[in-house]
Amino acid sequence: xxxxxxxxxxGLPKQIEELLITHRRGFLRTAGLLAVGIAGYATAGADxxxxxxxxxxxxxxxxxxPYPIPDFHQIDSWIVIHENNTATFYVGKTDPGQGxxxxxxxxxxxxxxxxxxxxxxxxxxxxxxxxxxxxxxSSAIERDSxxxxxxxxxxxxxxxxxxxxxxxxPVDRLTVxxxxxxxxxxxxxxxxxxELIGGKKFNVALTxxxxxxxxxxxxxxxxxxxxxxxxxxxxxxxxxxxxxxLKWAVDVKLPGMVHARNVxxxxxxxxxxxxDESSVKNLPGFIRVMNKGNYVAVVCEREEQAIAAxxxxxxxxxxxxxxxxxxxxxxxxxxxxxxxxxxPAGGGQGPAFGLSRPVVTGDPDAAFASAAxxxxxxxxxxxxxxxxxxGAHALxxxxxxxxxxxxxxxxTYGMRRGIATFLGMPADRVRVVYMQGPQGFGRTAAxxxxxxxxxxxxxxxxxxxxQWMRDEETAWDTKAPAFLVKMRGALDADGRxxxxxxxxxxxxxxxxxxxxxxxxxxxxxxxxxxARPGGGSAxxxxxxxxxxxxxxxxxxxxxxEVWETPLRTGNLRDPNGxxxxxASESFIDEMAVAAKADSVEFRxxxxxxxxxxxxxxxxxxxxxxxxxxAQTYGWDARPSxxxxxxxxILTGRGIAYSFRGESMVAQIAEVEVNRQTGHVFAKRLVCxxxxxxxxxxEAVRRTAECATLHGLSRALYEExxxxxxxxxxxxxxxxxxxxxxxxxxxxxxxxxxxxxxxxRPDLPSYGAGxxxxxxxxxxxxxxxxxxxxxxxxxxxxxxxxxxxxxxAARVSPS
Amino acid sequence: MSQxxxxxxxxxxxxxxxxTTPLLYILRNDLGLQGPRFGCGLGQCGACTVIxxxxxxxxxxTPVSSVRTEVTTLEGISPNGKLHPLQQAWIEEQVPQCGFCxxxxxxxxxxxLDKNPHPTDAQIRETMSSTLCRxxxxxxxxxxxKRVVVKGVARGTEDASPAAGRExxx
Ligand code: FES
Ligand code: FES
Numbered sequence: 001x002x003x004x005x006x007x008x009x010x011g012l013p014k015q016i017e018e019l020l021i022t023h024r025r026g027f028l029r030t031a032g033l034l035a036v037g038i039a040g041y042a043t044a045g046a047d048x049x050x051x052x053x054x055x056x057x058x059x060x061x062x063x064x065x066p067y068p069i070p071d072f073h074q075i076d077s078w079i080v081i082h083e084n085n086t087a088t089f090y091v092g093k094t095d096p097g098q099g100x101x102x103x104x105x106x107x108x109x110x111x112x113x114x115x116x117x118x119x120x121x122x123x124x125x126x127x128x129x130x131x132x133x134x135x136x137x138s139s140a141i142e143r144d145s146x147x148x149x150x151x152x153x154x155x156x157x158x159x160x161x162x163x164x165x166x167x168x169x170p171v172d173r174l175t176v177x178x179x180x181x182x183x184x185x186x187x188x189x190x191x192x193x194x195e196l197i198g199g200k201k202f203n204v205a206l207t208x209x210x211x212x213x214x215x216x217x218x219x220x221x222x223x224x225x226x227x228x229x230x231x232x233x234x235x236x237x238x239x240x241x242x243x244x245x246l247k248w249a250v251d252v253k254l255p256g257m258v259h260a261r262n263v264x265x266x267x268x269x270x271x272x273x274x275x276d277e278s279s280v281k282n283l284p285g286f287i288r289v290m291n292k293g294n295y296v297a298v299v300c301e302r303e304e305q306a307i308a309a310x311x312x313x314x315x316x317x318x319x320x321x322x323x324x325x326x327x328x329x330x331x332x333x334x335x336x337x338x339x340x341x342x343x344p345a346g347g348g349q350g351p352a353f354g355l356s357r358p359v360v361t362g363d364p365d366a367a368f369a370s371a372a373x374x375x376x377x378x379x380x381x382x383x384x385x386x387x388x389x390x391g392a393h394a395l396x397x398x399x400x401x402x403x404x405x406x407x408x409x410x411x412t413y414g415m416r417r418g419i420a421t422f423l424g425m426p427a428d429r430v431r432v433v434y435m436q437g438p439q440g441f442g443r444t445a446a447x448x449x450x451x452x453x454x455x456x457x458x459x460x461x462x463x464x465x466x467q468w469m470r471d472e473e474t475a476w477d478t479k480a481p482a483f484l485v486k487m488r489g490a491l492d493a494d495g496r497x498x499x500x501x502x503x504x505x506x507x508x509x510x511x512x513x514x515x516x517x518x519x520x521x522x523x524x525x526x527x528x529x530x531a532r533p534g535g536g537s538a539x540x541x542x543x544x545x546x547x548x549x550x551x552x553x554x555x556x557x558x559x560x561e562v563w564e565t566p567l568r569t570g571n572l573r574d575p576n577g578x579x580x581x582x583a584s585e586s587f588i589d590e591m592a593v594a595a596k597a598d599s600v601e602f603r604x605x606x607x608x609x610x611x612x613x614x615x616x617x618x619x620x621x622x623x624x625x626x627x628x629x630a631q632t633y634g635w636d637a638r639p640s641x642x643x644x645x646x647x648x649i650l651t652g653r654g655i656a657y658s659f660r661g662e663s664m665v666a667q668i669a670e671v672e673v674n675r676q677t678g679h680v681f682a683k684r685l686v687c688x689x690x691x692x693x694x695x696x697x698e699a700v701r702r703t704a705e706c707a708t709l710h711g712l713s714r715a716l717y718e719e720x721x722x723x724x725x726x727x728x729x730x731x732x733x734x735x736x737x738x739x740x741x742x743x744x745x746x747x748x749x750x751x752x753x754x755x756x757x758x759x760r761p762d763l764p765s766y767g768a769g770x771x772x773x774x775x776x777x778x779x780x781x782x783x784x785x786x787x788x789x790x791x792x793x794x795x796x797x798x799x800x801x802x803x804x805x806x807x808a809a810r811v812s813p814s
Numbered sequence: 815m816s817q818x819x820x821x822x823x824x825x826x827x828x829x830x831x832x833x834t835t836p837l838l839y840i841l842r843n844d845l846g847l848q849g850p851r852f853g854c855g856l857g858q859c860g861a862c863t864v865i866x867x868x869x870x871x872x873x874x875x876t877p878v879s880s881v882r883t884e885v886t887t888l889e890g891i892s893p894n895g896k897l898h899p900l901q902q903a904w905i906e907e908q909v910p911q912c913g914f915c916x917x918x919x920x921x922x923x924x925x926x927l928d929k930n931p932h933p934t935d936a937q938i939r940e941t942m943s944s945t946l947c948r949x950x951x952x953x954x955x956x957x958x959x960k961r962v963v964v965k966g967v968a969r970g971t972e973d974a975s976p977a978a979g980r981e982x983x984x
Contacts, residue, residue: 097912097949234908241913242904242920243897244849244888251848284815284832304832304839307855389861389914389948390853438853439912439949470854698908702954706911709950732858732946740942743952745935 065402067127067431069413072211075158075202077130078151079112083198085179086118091148092132092211093140094124094410096439098769099235099699100140106228106695107145111152111220114179114193116228121236124434126416132211134411134434136445136514136571138660138767141695145765147214151206154216158204162196223693223762232698237436249435250467252395252406257463258287259303260456261310263296264472265525267725268565269320272296276314283309290456294564295525297456299464307469323724324561331507332380332794335484338557341509341535359540362549367499371490374499375594378486379583380794381777383479383507383720386443386572387735391468392477393437394450396457403430403454408437410444411514418515419454422523430454441710442571446478446512448521455522474735475727476521478570479720481508481536485583490549495595497545497606502552502584506576508536509558511569524564533562536569539576541584542658542774544619545606554580566727567720573707574660574770578714578777582795585656585778589640590791598637599655599782600630618662621690621752625666626657628752629688633668640782641789644811648675651683652787656775663771664690664752667708671783675812678803680784682712684746687772692763694751704749704772711776713738719796818878822847823890833879837871838862840878841887849888849917853946860918860945870925888917891924899965900924903958911949918945919955927959931966 070077070090080088089108095101101121109116124134132144156176163181164171167189174181181196183189192198208214223229240246265272272294280286280298285305290297298313300306326334368374395406403425409415412432420427437444453466468476483506490499511534512519518530538554559567592602607623629635633653645651650673657666670684687708694700717736721729729735749772753763777795784802785791790809794801806812819828822845829844836855841847841864850873853861857875864873865886873885891898897905900920910916919942926933926941933941938959947955 097910234905238905238908238910238913241910241916242901243892244847244917246913247848248851248914250851251842253843253846302839303843304835387948389859389912389946390851436912436914438914467852470856470858702908702911702951705953706950709953713950731856732854737946737948738950738952739944739946740952740956741939743939743956747953 064400066428067402068428069126069131070129072130072214073206075151075155075204075206078148079155081193081197083194085192085194085198087112087114089119089121089148090129091121091123092130092134092413093144094135094412094434095237096135096410098703099696101237102233102235102699103141103695104145104148105236106231106233107149108152110226110228111149112156113176116233118179124412125432126412127431130211131413133413134409136411138663138769138771141765142767143212147212149220150215153218153220154204154206155202157216157218158202159193159196163191166191166196229695232696235699246436249395249406249408249437250390250393252435254395254397254463257395257465258299258301258460259306260297260299260453260464260466261306262452262468262472263298263310263313263315264476265294265317265564267319268324269561270294270317272315273318274316279314280309280312283312288460289313290459293526295522297452299456299460319725320561322560324565325559325567325722325724327723328382328719328721331382331482332484335482335505335507335557340555341558359552360550364499364501364549364551367549368490371499372493373491373594375489375590376487377587377590377793378484379586381483381579381582382795383482383567384572384714384718385474385479385720385729385735386440386477386570387474387737388438388440388443388477390438391470391473392447392449393467394453395463395465396450396453397463398457398461401429403457405430405432405450405454406435407432407447407450408435408444409447409450409515415447415450415515418517418520419451422451422517422520423454423458441573442575443477445514446520446570447515451517451520452522471730475730476566478512478568480572480575481506481511481569481579483579483583485580487583487587489587489591491591491595495597497547497591498549500547500550502541504538504554504580504583505557506536506538506554507559508538508556508569509533510562511536529563533558537576539580541580542577542660543584544622545603547606567722573710573773577658577660577770577774578711581656581658581774582777582781585658585775586781586793589654589782589785593640596639599640600626600635601637603657618659621664622657622659625664625688625690625752628750629655629666629668629686632688632748632750633686635668640786642786644789650675650787652783652785654779654782654784654786656778656782658774660767660771660774662692662766663768665771665775667775667779669779669783671780671787673784673787673802675806678799678806680716680780680797680802681742682744682780685712685744686748688750688752689772690752691768692753692766694753695765697751700751700768701749703768705747707770707772708747708776709738709743711773712780715777715780715795715797716742717796717798820878820881821884823887831878834877836874837864837876837878837881837885838873841873847887847889851914851917853915858944860922861915863918863921863945865921865925868925868928870922888921898924899962900958903961907954907958907961909951909954909958911951915945915947919947923959927962932963
């Protein structure tokens with residue numbers, strides 16, 4: 001066989017194989033940094049380790065496993081300075097493609113005072129990076145970069161102390177530039193970080209009870225002192241993603257590895273009654289049918305063989321006696337009449353488990369009693385899938401009595417714990433090597449394939465690669481909860497919104513935990529699941545409007561069956577935000593229409609008046625993003641809808657605003673609605689985004705562009721469809737997504753920082769990964785209304801539904 | 815199983831496989847290529863795209879035995895480490911988020927520009943339309959393609975070197 005492309009022995013990325021597995025683990029061990037707690041390792045005391053590391057800076061790999069997590073109290077667990085005066089940063093985060101890894105390097109280079117291009121950042125592999133959970137909730141820069149910065153600042157302080165001794169000069173007379181410490185202009189008095197500590201350990205302990213509170217004696221820099229942070233440095237992960245050189249989690253190949261594919265139950269809550277193994281026994285490459293409870297998988301030598309065998313395997317299943325859920329067409333009637341999830345025996349968790357207590361301000365009843373006009377509306381948001389571009393996947397290697405999992409899981413540390421529990425192994429025998437994969441915006445917080453691969457690998461004693469197929473992933477991945485929101489508003493005679501009611505019901509009872517061994521799908525199918533579902537949550541709207549009288553509730557309901565069904569909920573990019581914002585920001589628009597007011601002015605008035613407790617920064621920044629969006633768009637004040645255009649194409653514009661945490665966003669959509677077909681094209685989108693201090697403006701702009709379009713996709717296309725026994729959305733035709741033809745001609749992202757005092761240096765960074773999706777669905781609905789006079793209250797706004805609504809309103813001929 | 819000979823990125827390879835095996839699995843598992851990736855296995859998403867006979871082909875639904883001519887994968891468009899203008903534009907525009915779909919985006923765009931170096935905006939949208947991205951990088955993908963298209967025009971007028979002009983989009 002003529003092989004131009006050699007497959008390396010382990011199939012690992014070079015950087016992981018060389019730098020991480022061998023050198024890094026050896027370094028941590030010899031440096032005595034791995035938390036001790038296992039017999040084999042406890043004998044290697046710190047003193048002995050000290051001696052070793054002095055002799056052999058990187059040490060040598062003492063063999064496979066166990067794999068304790070590096071101690072976050074040690075600088076050495078975060079930063080290694082090499083002899084050639086470069087540095088590697090090790091952080092416990094994962095970057096699924098928004099550029100946070102580059103941003104960590106920018107921030108840590110600044111604090112350490114080293115040139116950015118002399119650094120590297122390694123993320124998220126459980127045995128070589130500290131446990132910072134991984135990714136989630138847009139916390140990377142806002143919260144989790146802070147301990148990184150403090151550690152880097154402390155490392156710099158320690159290095160200056162060492163240089164002070166070496167150069168016999170007090171610290172306050174030393175300067176450091178690009179990892180070179182000098183005394184005034186004397187060229188003889190200089191020393192580099194590499195000369196001081198290259199390849200050796202700091203051995204400096206940090207203080208703090210948990211990874212987020214970790215601290216040293218040094219202070220971190222103020223924003224104006226930062227050099228790389230604030231610059232649009234090109235993302236370091238991109239070149240390998242475009243030249244084909246990146247090794248993804250799907251690319252790892254190990255000697256002796258085999259391929260597994262699942263055989264999913266054909267309908268929800270199905271009970272397996274038989275497997276006919278003879279149907280696959282003679283297929284080429286067949287190894288074994290794996291089965292426990294209702295979990296079934298097939299293992300073959302080659303990938304295409306496993307795919308074929310899983311299709312061919314004959315299985316029989318018994319249907320449940322009652323329907324596990326209503327059909328997607330009946331979902332909202334079901335949610336409206338469903339009982340609110342009762343707190344479980346032993347007490348529920350969180351305000352949304354069981355009837356939520358209404359959040360009340362003022363006297364809503366009196367406001368409605370005195371109203372000049374009352375408006376009521378109900379909004380429907382269906383289940384929407386994470387629907388990553390490729391299915392869940394993982395490779396699990398059971399060699400040497402350990403379990404190594406290669407995965408794109410965003411929360412690798414939780415996955416490690418979850419798999420250890422699921423397999424009944426000590427946690428330090430399991431490690432998760434983080435590698436890139438298809439972004440799922442929360443799908444990999446509740447990952448499924450790794451537990452499956454690990455269980456099969458444990459049974460077979462061979463490395464197993466599991467990959468979910470398209471139909472499997474689209475039907476069975478986690479979904480964002482469906483919402484039904486009832487709203488009521490009262491206007492006074494002057495058109496002021498004086499009363500406001502918001503009642504949300506989220507169909508979210510079986511919300512999955514993070515890599516929870518009790519709720520992961522294989523545990524459900526095997527019957528080893530927990531007794532009760534996760535509980536889920538519903539959300540209130542996020543706005544700073546001064547509305548004197550409000551009453552708001554947010555409750556959770558469940559489907560008739562919550563286990564072993566494909567309608568499982570999970571966190572999708574701001575888990576409840578877009579649903580709540582669609583209802584609340586559509587409704588604000590409806591109120592503006594009822595008041596015959598311009599929808600920007602109507603909102604602005606509610607932000608400038610009143611003296612609510614949030615009258616400070618959040619309200620000012622809310623106004624700033626609305627103003628910035630309106631100015632950029634060229635918004636002319638007038639009430640909606642505009643008079644109908646003549647001809648086939650109706651145009652209109654809509655605005656919506658919200659925030660997530662302290663990240664503010666206002667979005668404007670300009671749409672064209674086709675009267676004949678009902679098709680909606682968003683011609684132009686504007687997104688004004690205030691996420692505080694921006695570490696990498698281009699990376700944030702890209703993230704905001706993509707999040708805005710994600711919102712557009714959810715507005716126009718996305719809906720999980722199902723009959724009363726199974727999900728019928730199974731591929732990209734039955735589960736459509738935004739395509740190139742749908743992309744706006746113009747897409748503008750404005751980074752607004754703390755206006756009315758632009759570029760306020762005192763604002764910290766806030767999360768940027770999610771909020772830019774939040775108001776988009778409402779902005780589209782508001783624009784459609786402006787164009788057509790027709791209000792769409794059910795997501796998504798697919799052609800057939802839009803056309804039916806236009807016909808009903810006689811905007812389109814029937 | 816039978817012996818099948820494939821020409822890929824300028825090399826020749828003989829593999830032992832069922833003739834009906836989709837080309838994708840041969841490229842990935844036997845030849846160790848990682849540009850083309852599995853996204854749907856149904857010909858719907860484009861993640862597995864390779865170029866055969868100048869056309870963007872979905873290797874997940876292409877039986878390996880049906881491939882008679884040279885196959886080019888993402889790895890094959892930057893010989894000797896010199897990035898293709900599209901790859902360069904992808905870096906300049908900072909296109910990818912997760913990047914999983916970008917093989918399909920780049921290879922589909924390359925096949926388009928090889929045939930038509932100056933597509934209109936409508937042609938770009940139409941040609942790229944069934945190459946999906948679930949990170950929603952589409953806007954930047956289109957911007958990067960247009961960057962190459964514009965540069966291609968400039969090269970034709972400013973750069974006398976025919977090699978640079980043709981090579982640029984070939
Ligand atoms: S994987 Fe081939 S088109 Fe999707
Ligand atoms: S960049 Fe992630 S799927 Fe396209």
